[in-house]
Amino acid sequence: MPDIHIERSHTLGIEAARAVARQWMQKVERDYGLACSYDEGERRDVAQFTRPGIDGSVEVTADSFRLRATLGLLYASFSDQIEQRLQRNLDELLGTSEADDDAYNDKDWL
Incomplete structure (x- = not known):
């Protein structure tokens, strides 16, 4: 089974980091079920x-x-795209990346 590991350093402190984590959770609950x-x-x-x-x-x-x-197994062939999307979502919430538009609807596979 493919594994995804993403690590990001920040200087937010625990309270602000909790807020970012909760925003991320709301986003993935809403967007990806x-x-x-x-x-x-x-x-x-x-x-x-x-x-x-x-x-x-x-x-x-x-x-x-x-x-x-x-x-x-269902998502194994999409592991690179899923990892990129997870990285992008986290980076956007942390304010460390520029948002870019997707040419496809990735909600179909995650």
Whole structure:
């Protein structure tokens, strides 16, 4: 099964990072139908996400985001595109990338 690992450093602090993580969760719940849960910790939070064919988590700290996802067979052939989309979504929320328009509707495969 293909695995996706994305890590981003930031200087937001834990409270602002939590806000970004919650925005990301709302976006993927709405746009991709992922079921999400969020557990706050003292120094580290963990957001879990799932739907048939994809399971993963985002670890949120005061200075980093670590996303890990495992794709099932249905999504395996799209792993590069899914990883790029997840990176782009996170970077947009962190304000570290320029938004670019997609020429296709990626909601069909994630």
